Structure formats: structure tokens, C-alpha cells
Amino acid sequence: MPISPSSAAQAARENVAQRLRELRADAGITGSELADLCGWTHSKSSRIENARTPPSANDIRLWCRACGADGQAPDIIAQSRNAESMYVEWRRKVRAGLKQLQDSYVPLFKTTKVFRVYSSTLVPGLLQTEGYATGLMSLITAFREIPDDVAQAVAARLERSKILHESGHRFVLLVEETALHHQIGDADAMAAQLGYLLTAGALPAVSLGVIPATGQRGIWPMETFHMYDDTLVSVELLSARVTLTQPSEIAMYLKAFEELRSMAVYGASARALIVKAIEALN
Template identity: 35%
Template sequence: MSTDFQSGREALGARLRELRAESGLNGRDFAARLGWQPSKVSRLQNGKQTPSVADLEAWAAVSGRPDAAADLLARWRGLESQQRHWRGQLAAGHAPVQDRYVVEYRRTQVMRGYETTVIPGLFQTPDYARHLLAGNAELMRSKRDTDAAVQARMRRQEVLYEPGRVFRVLIWEAALHVHVGSRDVMVAQLDRLVGLIGMSTVELGIVPLGAAMSVTPKHGFWIFDENRVVVETVNTELQYDSADDLALYGRVWNELSAAAVSGPKAHRLIARARAAVQRLEQPG
């Protein structure tokens, strides 16, 4: 059994335990109300057994919290996908992961995203992407299939030109100053960002350095069609689809959006970063 699956099952069990405790019933009495053996209640609470949909609905009802059934079901559906460790995903290289993203993005109509230290993959030039993917392959000790991965990442960007989609993306200004590759690579990447301003499918905002911010998120995140949040850490891709998590990340995005600038003001920030890059000396 995968560590990801077991971690998710234990988290679900902990939530079941909370609901049972809130009911005021001990495990034996709770099992009796359900018509189950006490051992089943124990196994579910301790993440030793995977519940069925009927089990979760019955648990919520006996807990006196039928409204909790939807959250339990969302957690149950996410058991396999809530955490996907990069070491497993990258076993066959970066290209298969990028191909999966192509499919996921084509299923998405409205996306809200925020990045702190890197230009988002949707907006990357091939050379910028190549440096990032090659560096990540070295870091993760994974298969080097950089050219195929870059091609797949570029295919993902085709969604930007499909009518009816909206990509509302925020980038912290610091990401514009993180040097990836050579000076020419960075200049071309920043020019690419400028070219996105005004596109009908793209709403690009830059959160300026020094902006007054009511929240300070520690990581980037992406909200897919308001029904799933994806967060990437160094070693794991996390996915959340509960109502509470969606509402929380939605509020964070809204606060960041309020601090961001767009249009000509965003253009000026990108131009400032471009001028700083051009002042760098090329390596000899």
C-alpha cells in the first residue's frame, strides 16, 4: 500500500474519530447504533480499513452530522490523489508528468493561480522551461528526458489560445528577478510575459515587492474550476477538493489579487526586471 494512500486514509480516520467523539458516544455504543462490530469502528478510525460510501453516509448520520457526509466523501475520493510524491511521478521522467498536465488543463475552463519564485509553466518560453526541467531532473535524480518534457509543456500552453477559457494568474514580483538560464533566456522570458498582457484568455497580475498584504502565503497554488486546488512542494504534489480548502485558497487568492497590479502597471514592473537583467554581464 502506498504511503500517500495510507496517509490519506489515516487523515480520514482521524476525521471520523472527531465526528464520533462529537456525538458523545464511545466506540462500542457507536458501533451498536450502526449495527457493526466494534472492531470495524476501530479499524476505520485508525486508518486500518477503507470505508465505503455507505459507511461514510451512515457514520455522518449516526454522528448527528448528516451535513458532514459531503466532506467525508470528498476526502474519500482524494485518498489516491491527495498526495503524489514526485519520486514516484518522475520514475519515467518529466515528460509523462507534463503530458498529464496537458490533459488536466484541457479539462479546465477557469483557473486561478499564484506563483512566488518562478514564471508559471503556462507562460514559460522553451529555453526557460528547459533550464528548470533539467535542473529539477538533477535535483530529483530522475530520468533526463528534458527535450520531450519541454515539448509537452509547450503543448500545455495551447489552451491559452482556446476561446472560452480564462487563466487568472498572479505572480509575485520577486519571481521576475530569479535568474533562470542566461541573460538572453531571461530577457526572452520577460518579453513573453509582456506579450500575454491583454490576451482575452489571460488575466495577469503582478504582486509588487513592498505591497501591503493582508496575507503572506508560503507557496504557490492553482485552483482548477473552483473544485480542486493543487499545491506543489519540493517533494510532493498536494490536491485538495473539500469545500473548506477551496474557500480558504479562494480567499487567499482574492487578497493577493487585491494587492496586485495589472495592465500598464504590470508592464512597468516587468520592464524594470528586464532592465535589471540586461545590466548583468554575460558569462565569459
């Protein structure tokens, strides 16, 4: 079962806290004594040790110095920074608008050879048409109350999606059938989007699978996630994007993806479900 992204981020924070706690124990000093040596309150030491407050780089340096372990500070600081970077608040990423967020993915896209995308609620971004993307980004902009650069963001997304036609990349895309029935934008925009999906699966580098809404499942629907080769997983939550790089976590998402992939239908069977969604618009 895939680890909850927020739990994975918290686990990384707890690993940092555990290292600091062990340093203090090995030094034979109490939390109160460490607080006195660092010049802060005992409650701060407790919050850091219990992973309730992430330590700053300076906090870690003072902690290691108090424990006679200055040499360990650089490694723990790096570990702490990695833990905090796992959980990136969407508000920080999109505060300047959505175009910047779209552009931030370009270097990763260029270097990725195999894209694996599972989407439970929306058409995957790589396959979104202009009207659909405009409807979606307009909703996001209004909900998050961020600067309106929808037109520029949509243009950036469409430009980024041209990678579907570049050599050296392969795309394995899975979408839940229910996502085909969530109307984004007006009916015309939704019809155009579904119409595009009828041909997108025929692109040479694309494998498009639709997971039927009926029938017994081998694994439950889960949060949307993107896998970039076998080195990085990006999981989308309402409040954050979580980036996972630990091999064990990547392996777990790969296992889940393969389970989901085995449940999907392809070719004519997938097109039949898309046509069903188009007919439901009328």
C-alpha cells in the first residue's frame, strides 16, 4: 500500500528528530541541559525532538555543538533540508501565478524518458486541450485567489505537451473512467477534450488506459501521481505537492501503478468508454 505523502514527509522529519535525540542521549545530557547550552527554552528542545518543529540549520549546529558532535551537523542539516523539500506548499509555488508552475517542470520533462501518470479525477495534463486546461486553471486561480495568468499558463502547458511528439520519450497514462465525466469548462470544451482522447492513445509514444468504473478492483482509487523514470514520484494534494525520491517509496508507487495498469482497458475498449462520456454530455 503506498505510503501517504504527508506521512512520508513527516517520517523524514522524524528521522531528523531521532538523530538529534540520539545525539543528546549519547552525550548524556537532559533536554533541559541541552536547552541551557543552546540558549533556548526546554519546550523548544522537546518540540524539535518530537518532530513538531523543524529545526533551522543554526538550531542543528547549536545542538551538535552542545552534544560534542560538531562534525555531524552538515549531514543532519542536509537531511533536514531534504525532509522539508519533500513537502512543498502549493501556495508558495503558485503565488506568482500558474505559468511559473508550468515552466518549473520543463527541465524534468526534458530529461525523463518514461512518464507514468495516474489520474483519478482529471484528464492528465499532458493530454489536456486548450479549452479544458483553461477551464481547470480558471477554477484553480479562483479557488486559490492567486494572480490571474491563466492564458499564459495554458499556453505554457500546451507548449510543454509538445514533448509527446519528441523522440526519446514514452508515456504510460492511466485515467479513471469517472474523471471523464467530471465536466471542466463548458460542454463544448469538454466534448473537444474527450474527442482528443479518442486519438491521443494512437500517438506512437503514448499508451492510454482507462480504468472502468464498474467491476471488481484489484486496488482502490488513489491520489493523482506522476512518476518520472524510476527516480522521482510527484504526488498532488489539495494543499501541497509531495516529491518522493526514496527507492522504497518509488518501488511502492510503481507496484501500485502496475496494479492500476492491469485494471485498465485500452484501444477500442478505452475508446468505447470515452464515447460513452461524450454521449453523456448531450
